Each structure stands twice: as C-alpha cells, then as structure tokens.
Amino acid sequence: MSKQKGCPENHQLVQTLKKTVSMFVGILPILAGVLLLTGLLLEYFPVESAAGWFGNNDILDALTGTVFGSVAAGHPLTGYVLGGELLANGISLVAVTALLVSWVTVGSVQFPAEALMLGRRFALYRNLLCFGFSILIAILTTATLQLLG
Amino acid sequence: MGHGGAIFLLIVVCLYALASLVDTEHTLNALAFSTRLIYQLLPVLLLVFVLIFLSNLLVKPNWVRANVGRDSGVRGWVIAVIGGMLSVGPIYAWFALLRDLKTKGMRTALIAVFLYNRGIKLPLLPLMIHYFGMAYTLVLAAYMMLFSLLGGVLLEKISEDQIATEDEI
Numbered sequence: 001m002s003k004q005k006g007c008p009e010n011h012q013l014v015q016t017l018k019k020t021v022s023m024f025v026g027i028l029p030i031l032a033g034v035l036l037l038t039g040l041l042l043e044y045f046p047v048e049s050a051a052g053w054f055g056n057n058d059i060l061d062a063l064t065g066t067v068f069g070s071v072a073a074g075h076p077l078t079g080y081v082l083g084g085e086l087l088a089n090g091i092s093l094v095a096v097t098a099l100l101v102s103w104v105t106v107g108s109v110q111f112p113a114e115a116l117m118l119g120r121r122f123a124l125y126r127n128l129l130c131f132g133f134s135i136l137i138a139i140l141t142t143a144t145l146q147l148l149g
Numbered sequence: 150m151g152h153g154g155a156i157f158l159l160i161v162v163c164l165y166a167l168a169s170l171v172d173t174e175h176t177l178n179a180l181a182f183s184t185r186l187i188y189q190l191l192p193v194l195l196l197v198f199v200l201i202f203l204s205n206l207l208v209k210p211n212w213v214r215a216n217v218g219r220d221s222g223v224r225g226w227v228i229a230v231i232g233g234m235l236s237v238g239p240i241y242a243w244f245a246l247l248r249d250l251k252t253k254g255m256r257t258a259l260i261a262v263f264l265y266n267r268g269i270k271l272p273l274l275p276l277m278i279h280y281f282g283m284a285y286t287l288v289l290a291a292y293m294m295l296f297s298l299l300g301g302v303l304l305e306k307i308s309e310d311q312i313a314t315e316d317e318i
Contacts, residue, residue, distance in 0.1 A: 013206070016202060016206045019205055030157060031242070032161075033157045034241050039186065040161075040179045043179035076270050104268035105268040107241075110240055112157045113241040113244055114241070116153045118248055125307060126300070129303060130300065136296070137293060144288050144292075
C-alpha cells in the first residue's frame with residue numbers, strides 16, 4: 001500500500017528535478033555571457049582608472065560616480081575599497097556615495113540577463129529608477145550626515 | 150526566453166573574437182578572469198539550483214500569491230526586503246528564481262524591492278563601517294531601504310500594464 005503511495009511522490013520528485021534542470025540549462029548561456037562580459041570589461045576598463053574622472057564639482061562628480069558605478073562590473077567589495085580611496089584622495093562624499101549605491105543597484109552588464117529573464121521593460125525601468133535614486137540617495141545621505149553633525 | 154540567451158552568448162563570444170584581434174594578451178587575461186569567476190560562482194549556483202528545486206517542489210502559486218502576491222500586504226514587503234538583504238552571490242544568479250516566483254504570482258513591486266535590497270550587503274557592512282563610519286553606513290542603509298520601497302511602488306505603477314502583457318515571461 002505504502003509502495004503504491006510512494007510512487008507518485010518519486011515521480012513528482014523526478015519531474016520537479018527535470019523541470020529545475022531544464023530551467024537551469026536555459027539560463028546557463030545567459031550566466032556564461034554575463035561572466036565573460038564582466039571579465040572583458042574589467043580587463044579593458046580597470047576600476048583603478050576611475051580616480052582621474054573625478055574632481056570637477058559635487059554635482060558633476062555625483063553624476064560621474066553614478067555613471068561609473070552603473071557600468072562597473074566588479075564585486076561590491078571593490079566598490080567599497082575604491083570609494084574609500086577616492087574619499088581619502090579628496091573626492092566628495094556625494095560622488096563616492098553615488099558610486100557606491102549605483103555600483104550595487106544598477107546593472108548595465110547584467111541588463112541583458114535581467115531583460116531576458118524578467119522582461120525588457122521591467123529591466124529598463126528598474127535600472128533607470130535605480131540610476132536616479134543613486135544621485136538622490138547620495139545627496140540625502142550627505143545632507144543627513146551634515147545635519148547630524 | 151527563447152533563443153535570447155544563446156544569441157547573447159554568441160554576441161559576447163564575437164566580442165571576444167574582436168578583442169583578441171586587437172589585443173590577444175588582454176583578451177586571454179579576461180578569459181582567465183571569467184573562468185575564475187565561474188569557479189567562484191559555482192557554490193552560489195548550487196544554492197540557487199537547490200532553492201529553485203525546492204520552490205518548484207514545495208512553493209505553490211497559492212502560497213506565492215498569499216505571501217508575496219498582490220494581496221500579501223506588509224508581510225510581502227518585509228519578506229522582499231529581508232530576502233534581498235540575505236541573498237548571496239551575484240544578482241544574475243537570482244533572476245531565474247524570481248522569474249519562477251513571478252510566474253507563480255509574485256508581485257512586480259516586490260521583485261524590484263528584493264533586487265534593490267541586494268544592494269545592502271550585510272556581510273560587507275563591517276567593511277563599509279571601517280571605510281566610512283557607523284553613522285554613514287546606517288544612514289545609507291536606511292535610505293536604500295526606503296528608496297527600495299518607493300522604487301517598487303513606482304515601478305509597478307509605471308509599468309503595470311506593459312509588464313503584465315510581455316511575451317518574454
């Protein structure tokens with residue numbers, strides 16, 4: 001009796017496993033593409049070269065920080081280290097914050113994968129919103145910290 | 150998704166071919182770096198595979214609709230915020246799971262909230278405090294959380310009809 005009951009459960013497990021494997025095989029080319037693109041971008045546009053792009057004025061630096069963070073493809077850890085170094089070299093906190101926030105929220109390199117899996121419009125609107133939010137958050141964070149003393 | 154993934158990979162491979170014509174050494178370095186990334190990503194991919202398997206096995210559309218669906222209320226927002234903060238690994242590894250949950254009824258706004266809160270990296274907060282101080286880290290994290298909710302609401306509002314009718318999903 002229990003054997004008869006167990007069979008459909010095993011069948012369901014196998015079916016679920018097949019479905020999951022099939023889903024995963026479908027996303028593998030996208031993952032491989034994103035990883036290969038990340039390597040190529042980091043090799044040709046190393047993040048260390050970013051320091052020279054700043055130093056104009058706060059607003060322009062914030063925009064530069066957001067643009068740079070949006071296309072940066074490295075680990076967030078790299079963003080923190082780079083942000084810390086930029087701050088130590090006199091780049092404004094607004095610019096560094098914009099870079100940090102856009103680094104972890106806007107995904108230009110991952111955009112094709114996001115568009116393919118969650119929809120083009122969703123990916124486009126989400127990334128545009130995140131881009132705008134990065135500048136707003138940078139300004140608000142700096143202003144709040146000044147208020148707090 | 151169709152053949153979109155394969156076409157994307159093909160385009161990237163073509164970029165590599167072009168780049169190797171310009172600078173072979175840099176391109177080989179890029180390939181080596183990407184290979185290391187793939188190895189680093191394997192544990193996360195395994196975790197995501199297990200989560201998708203469990204989601205397919207245990208998470209039914211009714212549960213998704215009740216907890217992260219349109220009528221999930223505050224609970225849905227809390228799950229999305231905390232889930233985003235706790236999720237590990239690169240963002241693209243999570244797209245497949247979110248896509249699966251979306252087909253089961255997960256609210257668009259909550260997908261956006263989940264993705265945004267991935268920006269708050271709990272394991273990396275000590276490093277951020279080290280570089281920028283406690284006050285900065287707390288203020289920034291609070292604003293990011295607030296803006297994630299605003300982003301979710303806005304995204305759902307401006308794209309509600311269009312996203313619902315997209316053929317890709």
